[in-house]
Amino acid sequence: MGSLLFFFLSISLSCAFVYCLSSSEFIYPNYSASHFRFIDSSGSFLFSRNGTFKAALFNPRGQQTKFYLCVIHVASNTIVWSANRDEPISSSGQMNLTFRGIYITDEDGSFKWSTPQLRSPAAALRLTEMGNLVLLDQFNGTLWESFQHPTDTIVIGQYLPVETALFSAVSDYDLSTGDYKLAITASDAILQWRGLTYWKLSMDTKAYTNSNHAVEYMAINQTGLFLFGRNGSVVIIQMNLPQSDFRIAKLDVSGQFIVRGAAQTREFGGPADECRIPFICRKIGLCSDDATSGSPVCSCPSNFHLASQNTGDCVPADASYSLPVSCNTTYSSSQINSSSPVSYLRLNYGIDYFANYFTSPVKYGVDLSACQDLCSEDCSCLGIFYGNSSGSCYVVEYEFGSIISRTTSHNDWLGFVKTLVGAATRSFDDDNDIGGPTVQFPLIALVLLPCTGLILLLALGFLLWKRSRVSKTLMIKLGSLTCPSSGELDAFSIPGLPKRFEFEELEAATDNFQTKIGSGGFGTVYKGRLPDETLVAVKRITNLGVHGKRDFCNEIAIIGNIHHVNLVKLKGFCAQGRQWLLVYEYMNRGSLDCTLFGGGPVLEWKERVEIALGTARGLAYLHTGCERKIIHCDVKPENILLHANSPAKISDFGLSKLLSPEQSSLFTTMRGTRGYLAPEWLTSSAISDKTDVYSFGMVLLELVSGRKNCSIRTQSRSTSDDNSGGGHSSSSSGQGLVYFPLFALEMHERGSYLDLADLRLEGRVSSEEVEKLVRVALCCVHEEPSLRPNMVSVVGMLEGEIPLSRPRVESLNFLRFYGRRFAEASMIGEASAQNDVMLYPQANASRTKTKSGSNTYFSYISSQQISGPR
Structure with a gap:
């Protein structure tokens, strides 16, 4: 009996011991x-x-x-x-x-x-x-x-730093990364679905903006939700909530950002209008508010019905119409029946779409037919929203989300879903939503197939094997790039990408390369005319080395896979023997530098603003609208092309860099053009999309002044005032070289914006108009990349959709070093001060000593070093 008691006691103690361990x-x-x-x-x-x-x-x-x-x-x-x-x-x-x-x-x-x-x-x-x-x-x-690696939730005591994010789970039982994202930017907290913004914290009626300082992190505490700056000493945006000792903030699987307190009480949800959640009613589902419960109600719009109860997606009710698959998804080209005629199913008035509030129209002032044509020509476009009164054309690309029923707002908007007429019937898979086309064999094929099938299969297998040997050497896709030798390209055609031309075709189109219209980026550009009378710009690649072949492939892979009204279109290419050529759409006004700095008619202010907006929209698309982030790396007036009948377009993607949404890479070789390079190129800092923002800011200053940022200064109004009275600006004293970005900073501090405008615009631009562009430009050229706005915010400021940011002078003081050194180089008469020397301060931690022991803040770097191989 004692032994038995001891046995049970031992078991009990063992269980207690295990429990204590756990x-x-x-x-x-x-x-x-x-x-x-x-x-x-x-x-x-x-x-x-x-x-x-x-x-x-x-x-x-x-x-x-x-x-x-x-x-x-x-x-x-x-x-x-x-x-x-x-x-x-x-x-x-x-x-x-x-x-x-x-x-x-x-x-x-x-x-x-x-x-x-x-x-x-x-x-x-x-x-x-x-x-x-x-x-x-x-x-x-x-x-x-774990606090440094958040998933979909933060708790009290945890920070979510700028440029980090929460990602929703797929479902309550599947914690895999979903499609919804809460990102912290330098100015706000935003919700995104597949790269498209659908909500901002600053827009919520409960949120109060207290400061224009840069956001550093988001946090929750016992009193509410906050965005903090200046090491937590400044509240940028605050949302007061009831006092609670426990609180979590979670990006829910539904796409709502929800804050809950003790006992799981829901204290806040954004967006408050659940119909603004992009996929709340699945694909093309119509979301409307229930008048009694206030909850969203999902249905299909007229002319549509449910594909199946499992998917919840809406498809055309008429079986003769089918929905196209975007060319930028992972589906194969065999799933896209591009030969089928395109048609549009109307969604009627009172229809809204979440993305229309956060994206810009691809075109203003056009009629409905022109808007539809833009979508028809773009394989990534799945539908349009058109504003009758404004002529604004919005496009839906890559994925169609839910639509919103709004009877009281935007009644002049019309929505249209792009469809294919008479396309092969598509089967819908419960998991993938879209399957391949269902092919129906005629009866005679079923009779003949047993007799001829073996021969056909052998022949087909041989052809596929032969092609696979070539295709394996050329894997050109967005984000994964391998270039073959020129001989391997001779007989290769890239499916789904621009047309492959024969060299003789382009030789005839350019009249044996007679009319030169530009040069740069490994080659010379010639004007050409194709047999169908289409004008083209043919870039003939020269001095092609290892890097050249890589960049040639970059141009094809990147430009051929993206489509945007503000990005130049690649129409085709040629890779035949030693002949490597790229064929672009022709822009009849040439590049911005010729128009802005040449001797032709002066660019009026309105046109300069449109060029700035078009360039900003193009860069914003590269940074946020593509499947993988694209950094241009060489934004300058020479790479901004103009046309009499279309908006400004960005060209020359030979130096582009591809980044995954989470990636922040260091480039091992410097690329770009002197005068537009951000300081981080020289300080071993991370290169990101903010380097393009810096370059854009420099271009914007040149648009304002109508001259190069490093140029001969002519006498301005401010100079006359200074010489007649008191002191003078350090950047504008005397006739000669002037570093215009410093002059812009000084005039901004004095509020003398008209002194910065192109003198040729005398009386045709206001101080307020100049101030807007100058403030945006100075914000873009902050020395600290995190303080620069992203290009989406730049577009918003230029359009007037979001308030202008205030330039941070402490992050612009480096311009004083640049300007002072530039003036010194001018005064001592260096023969190549403008062409061969570029001045940058070293990082504060790596200031170097001269032989005399004095500190120097600058490096002298040749233009070849800065521009990289061209």
């Missing part, structure tokens, strides 16, 4: 856990000190196929962080803590997720009372923490 706030290396290893049925193995949070290998909603390492708020059973959200494991998978960090493997031992390489061995893993999972070293120093 309840600890620390675990140590050589520790493994799985879902079924602990008494706690939820798979919990770590608790915070007071039990507020727990860490567990958890299966959301009780499903038995997807298990995740999660941090969970115990009282509400809410997941606030997950490690392997895109790599779930089975119920037998394991979490392992070693001296190298956390490793998650599945039951077969396959690797799923781990913490990054640590700077020193891990000594413990701790779950804090705030819900932060922290790896500690032997001195209790932090090696890694």
Whole structure:
């Protein structure tokens, strides 16, 4: 009897010991856990000190196929962080803590997720009372923490820094990264769906903007939701909420950004109008508010019906119409019946679309037919919204979201869905939404196929094998680029990309390359006329080396896969022997530098603003509208082309860089053109889309003044005033070289904006108009990239949709160094001061000493070094 009592007591103590281990706030290396290893049925193995949070290998909603390492708020059973959200494991998978960090493997031992390489061995893993999972070293120093790697939620005590984001989960039981994103920018918190903005925190009626300082991070605390700047000392935007000791902010699977307090009480949701959530009613679903409940009600618009109950998407009710697949999706070209006639199904008046409030029309002042033609010619366009009163043409690209029923607003807007007439019937798969075309074989084929099938299959197999040998060497796609030798390109045609011309065709089109219209970027550009009388610009590549072949492929891959009204269109290419040519649409007014700095008619102010807007829209599209972010790297007047009957367009993508949405890469070679290069090129800083913003700001200043930023200064109104009275500007004293960006900064500080305008515009531009462009330009050329606005914000400021930002003078003081050094070079008469020397300050941490021991803030760099190989 005593032995039996001792046995049960031992078992009880063992269970208590296991439970205590699972309840600890620390675990140590050589520790493994799985879902079924602990008494706690939820798979919990770590608790915070007071039990507020727990860490567990958890299966959301009780499903038995997807298990995740999660941090969970115990009282509400809410997941606030997950490690392997895109790599779930089975119920037998394991979490392992070693001296190298956390490793998650599945039951077969396959690797799923781990913490990054640590700077020193891990000594413990701790779950804090705030819900932060922290790896500690032997001195209790932090090696890694979950707060620095948020998923879809932040809690009190956690910061979401600028240029980081939350991503929604796919569903409540599938924590994989979804399509909704909450991004923190230098000025706001924004919600996006597949790169398209649909809500901003600053727009909410509960939000108050307190400062124009740059945002550094978002946080929640006991009193509300805040965007902070200046190391947390300044509140940029605040949203006051009821006092609460517990609060989480989550990007929900629905696409709403929701703040909840104690007992899961919902305190805030954005957007408040759920019909503005892009996919609330699936594809082309019509969202309207229920008058009694206020909840969104989904239906299909007239002429449409549900494809199936499983997908919830709406498709044309008439089976003779089908929806096209965007050419920029992952579907193959065989799924796009491009030969079918295009038609449009009308959505009637009172229809709204979420993206129309955050994107610009691709065209203003056009009729409905012209708007439809723009969409018909663009394989990525799936529909249009047209403003009758303004003639504004908005396009829907890549993916069609839900539409909104609005009987009281925007009654002059008409929506149209692009369809293919008589296209092959498409089958809809529950998972993929769109399947390939269903092909119907005629009866005779079924009779003959047994007799001839083997021969046909052998022949087809041989052709496919022969083509695959070539196609494997040329993998040109957006984001993955490999170039072959010129011989391999001779017999190759790139499916889905621009036309491949024979050299003889282009030789005849250009009259043996007689009319030269420009040069640069590895070659010379000639005017040509195709047999159908279409005018083209033919770029003939010369001095082609390894980098040239790569950039040739870049031009084809990048320009051939994107379509925007403010980006030059690549019509074709030629790769035949040693002949490498690119064929572009012809822009009959040439480049901006010829028009702006040449001796022709002066550009009027309105046209300068339109050029600035067109360029900004094109760059904004490159940065945010493409599947992968594209950085141009060489924005300058020579690469902005003009046409008498179309908006300004950006050209020359030979120096472009592709970045994934999360990537911030360092380029190993300097690219671009002197005078437009951002300071970070020379300071080993990360190169990002903000380098294009800097270059655009420099171009904008040249649009204002009508002269190069580094140029001979003619006497201005301010000079006359200064010489007749008091002192003079450091940048404008005397006749000779002037660094105009510094002059612009000084006139901005004095409020003398008209002194910056092109003298040829005397009396035809107001101070307010000049101020707008100058302030935008100065914001773009901030030395600190994070303080520069993104191009979407630049477009908004130029259009007047968002308030003008205030330039930060402390981040523009580097212009004083540039200007002073430029003036010194002019005074000492360096023979090539303008052409061969460019002046940049070194990073503060790397100031160099001259032989005399004095500090110098500048490097002298040749134009070849700065421009890179051309």
